[in-house]
Amino acid sequence: MSRQEDIKLLRINYLRGPNMWTYRPVLEVWLDLGKLEDYPSNLLPGFTERLTAALPALIEHHCGVGERGGFLQRLQEGTWCGHVLEHIVIELLNLAGMPTGFGQTRSTSQRGVYRMVFRARDEQVARCALAEGHTLLMAAINDEAFDVDAAVARVRDKLDDCYLGPSTAAIVAAATDRRIPHIRLNDGNLVQLGHGARQRRIWTAETDMTSAIAEGIAGDKDLTKTLLKSCGVPVPEGAAVKSAEAAWDAAQELGLPVVVKPSDGNHGRGVTLDLRLREDVMAAFKLAEEHGSEVLVESYIPGNEHRLLVVGGKVVAAARGDIATVTGDGVQTVAQLIDSQINTDPRRGLTEEFPLNRINPLEDAVILLDLERQGLKLDDVPTAGRQVLIQRNGNVAIDCTDQVHPEVAHTVSLAARVIGLDIAGVDVVARDIGRPLQEQGGAIVEVNAGPGLLMHLKPAEGMPQPVGQAIIDHLFAEDENGRIPIVGIAGSRGTHTVARIVAWLLHLNGRHVGLACRDGLFLGPRRVERKNSARWEASHRLLMNRGVDAVVIENSAESVLRDGLAYDRCQVGVITDMGGIASLSEFDVLSEDQLYKVLRTQVDVVLSEGAAVLNADVARLLDMAELSDGEVILYGADGDAPALAEHRAKGGRAVFLRGGAAVLAQGSSETSGANVEALLRRFAASSAATSAEIDASVALAAVATAWAMNIPPELISAGLDTFVPELQA
Template sequence: MSKTRKDDIQLLRINYLRGPNMWTYRPVLEVWLDLGELEEFPSNLLEGFTPRLTAALPALVEHHCGVGERGGFLQRLEEGTWCGHILEHIVIELLNLAGMPTGFGQTRSTSQRGVYRMVFRARDEKVARSALAEGHALLMATINDEPFDVNAAVARIRDELDDSYLGPSTAAIVAAATDRRIPHIRLNEGNLVQLGHGARQRRIWTAETDMTSAIAEGIASDKDLTKNLLKAVGVPVPEGQAVKTPAEAWEVAQDLGLPVVVKPSDGNHGRGVTLDLQTQADVEAAFKVADEEGSEVLVERYIRGNEHRILVVGGRVVAAARGEAAWITGDGQQTVRQLVDSQINTDPRRGLTEDFPLNRITLGEDPVVILDLQRQGLAPESVPAAGRQVLIQRNGNVAIDCTAEVHPDVAHAVALAARVVGLDIAGVDLVSEDISKPMAETGGAIVEVNAGPGLLMHLKPAAGSPQPVGQAIIDHLFAEDETGRIPVVGVAGSRGTHTISRLVAWLLHLNGRHVGLACRDGLFLGTRRVERRPSNRWDAAHRLLMNRGVDAVVIENSAANVLRDGLAYDRCQVGVVTDMGGIEGLAEFDVHSEDQLYKVLRTQVDVVLSEGAAVLNADVARLLDMAELSDGEVVLYALDGAAESLKAHREQGGRAVFLQGGAAVLAQGHSETVGANVDALLRRFAASPAGAGAEVDAATVLAAVATAWALGIPPELISAGLDTFVLELQA
């Protein structure tokens, strides 16, 4: 043990930045920490620290750190690095071990000695906070040579991850959306997700979409009704009927001809379904099992073959999987329960979570398995004779990919089944001895059509190739050239940004857009103010992006809000930066210099889309440096058209807006168009009682004109818009 215990590092402030920020495009957890006495002890001065840490977290050798190669972080430890930096890497490694790979982190000193800002990539705030707490405890235990259970810490983080993270089906769809540059917003703590923004959004809930009909879901949940509808259009289905008593079940079974299947009419995931029943006792026992699962019991003719799940998306077959029976072989010594554990559950593909393509079989939890054992004269504690084959589960998990085997006739039948029920996404259960042949040859039939099908069997099959089902669903929801995005305008700076935002929103309104506006003056939908309190906040802006009624959004962003929350959007069509003022109000964020403020404000330009534009005030020399940061076009504005920056920009074919004779001039290259009457608007502002709080001058108006032009609004409409703009706020 260390002779003198080091005091704990103090976590002064923990802040989740939910959108693009001065650190990165992605959400991060930002932690302000005070090293206290440990400021005097970099890693090379802590006796035995590095060996203890690398023993606890061996994979730290993979962290490149600033060195840029494997072992880079270990090199830093040996040379001596401070505990804030070490905590960053510990947290990242714990997240990696818990199954949420994280590669980004930074630690920077502040103006106060011993106080640091440490950030790391965090897709979920709760998981990030859990990892921080565990990492902090591990670091202090390692410094003081005290015991710490790393595996238990990782398990606690993983539990938080399991509670917080998207399910695998939803995650696959969201990942496919991200690949298409379609933004997403999680709408609840479960799997309800918005894809896209505003009026162009779509919503998913696992594999259900906002195109999934409630009537179709209701039909799919009624197996007897589904079967009647399919039969009416010629889709092969097993004969059968609903029954109310065990005796009636046996009577119907005899009429249909043995063997039969007994199942609940509204069950799912195969619960309560018993196959290949040939005796009265078995049928009546199966009735009781099915009756406990659903509101009605069905008896159907048994179709021989393997069960298949075929995924239909937008009328097209995109994946298929097959199930196989699970068997054990007796050895004359072990019980059925023991044999299941040793011969089936040892398969590494089996487990209790969604990470495994095959379920672990737990005798006693599935009454159908128990019933099948009873039909073979066995119970879980029976000892089968040596060499005896015992059926444990018929068809087992449907998790063997067979997409390439599906016959066109089969594909047509299942697509028709989904269409008849009315589902845009359907999991069609089909039984056939050979899915590569028409069902008329094999005697196969469709036994169920399911809404909201699970995708895991296709994403992570037990055998065969994974299928890109997430991509298929995204391609179904969005046309090839669609991204789900609406025009988003972000306005950053310290003076007049609310007036710029309101002017731009007005011009978009005149251009036929349903505009949402979040600024200091309130929250607006169209020309109506719906909230009076200042709304240049993350939550207000976020609400606009969720609003199906808007097809353009204008958002005012202060430097303080970027530092506090990050931006509310991942990318924008136009990003405006007006000035480098307001630094005196940022001391709480340890921003004291122009260089620091520049890093904050550049966030607005960093997120401009390649097809968008950055609008920059060329009269502020430092803002011109941001031009190279824009992925899209750059539009400059300045009071003087003769400014060297504007000349150079126009020589390269760039667009610029400047003031001449009291009017805004829109210039590109050598072309110039005289537009809006700026002086007339300024005179109206000066005469208006509301003008006093507008912080308006010619530069403010030019910024709005340049932004509108960058959005593709015609110069004549911009001119008319400035002539008709009214500053007074509506109720």
């Protein structure tokens, strides 16, 4: 068979929120198979064998068969290349460390053109995986060479560049477990947890509760020690010095051995331990001077280095350090021994996913100084059996949380409170963390703001600790989820008017309301942008606004298809009609059944304590009632309509028109509410000055939505009487 032309990627679209495919962000790819439409996998000689040889873990993909080996069965029976690309991309993401299980491929109305989607936590990582998967697929089809390991490495590099770091990702995962939404605010690790006025923010392991003053204190080791000592926390004696000679004088005064370190360094840089000789102290001073603005000389505290994590005043995790040594064999140099005996440890690596760092002595002057103190250089060959100290600190990755003595935990917690940090990494030196510090001469040597969590999440030895959960529990009370009420309104006619009326009623009910609709972007009654804001970006901005405690968002079918919803879940989801299909041809939405799948997204995301509001006069919308996790409220023009009568008979809530007024009914109970006729007359009188579209159905939708938001009927009635249809210029 001659070489096949590449599958064309016609369109790549990142759906950033819930969409017609799934609740989560996906990358949607439109594919043109070209001549390969006539060649499913079973008609491509040797293709399945080449592909499974390149990606053997494809046997784990269940696919539609629902069991291990399901996708391989589909390959052997014959499946089209768009579906194959879906599974290749998913497998590449799995191999790169971003586990992905969701994908779908569906044909379109054009022969050979398919829509393929897969779960995409990050757009750039997903695009990279797609590009690599596309190349791999064509190589397998045409029996060409392809380096899978290199492709996975490129995806992993993109993941490291673009995705959240492991500490931040652990906190976000814990938030997701508690159904707290999150928004990434920059390309790094600044993340918003929750929405609007109920949000909190984290930046790795710092929070919006972390005091800038406390962070400044923690960065000054001498000031930290002074404050801790004043509160009875054991710290090593020490002094700040200005010169190497002064360092030696201080060491003699304190008593040898000593530690020399920068006053404002971090990650152990420039810290030299157990110094006993004048030349060593003076050399250590020069090294510390390079890493900080001031140099400290402290009494040396014997024992192991420990890192205890304090969150909200409680010790939630602890890790112990260990020294790194090599043993001479009489053949290898010190540098070679480091590589063969230390850096071969699979727990060591250059990225944050590894609990221990690879040791590069050329980048760590402390290692070179310690070697010099042992009379060695990197290219020296130690005698067989000689143990050589390589690194005294920087290896804190052995979990010891269960061993921490209560007195130690109390002292460490006190240290964090004295400095003023809500989250702190407290460094303790002690022979045994299971004994009180005072009785063994142990001490707290540093208190760190923004501590790394990796040593607790992925220790080199011992059990991982749920530190992400501890931070989320610190930020949010047990009954809090960071959510504000969100009303999403979907349809084609009058939805912007429904949104404006609902926002007005919420405003009267005492809410600080954000509104995004085609009439603009509103904060309270004030319009802050006049351009069409019924789009993802504008809605997203409202969710980021700390001054907003309720949001109303107009969603068109086009915005759902182009971007997805701006929120993961909502309090109330409204569907007004099934119109507007003529404008959706570019998305290959040509039938009512296809439009139904798009619009149902709004109902799919209703919270269990929320409500779906549906127009009972549109028969197809009644089918969506069973999709709602929450309550269903129906509205319609005729209170005697069978759908409303049946719904009320089951105790459901309904809104309908009688005598020109909206009636709010539940079961057999009825409350006469807003004067709809008066509202329609006012709209008619101002029709030349307003963009609003309104009829009785639009008014009833607004009333039903306000009722779903638990606004009292009396206030709904007063709100419709005072709603002004005109918009200020």
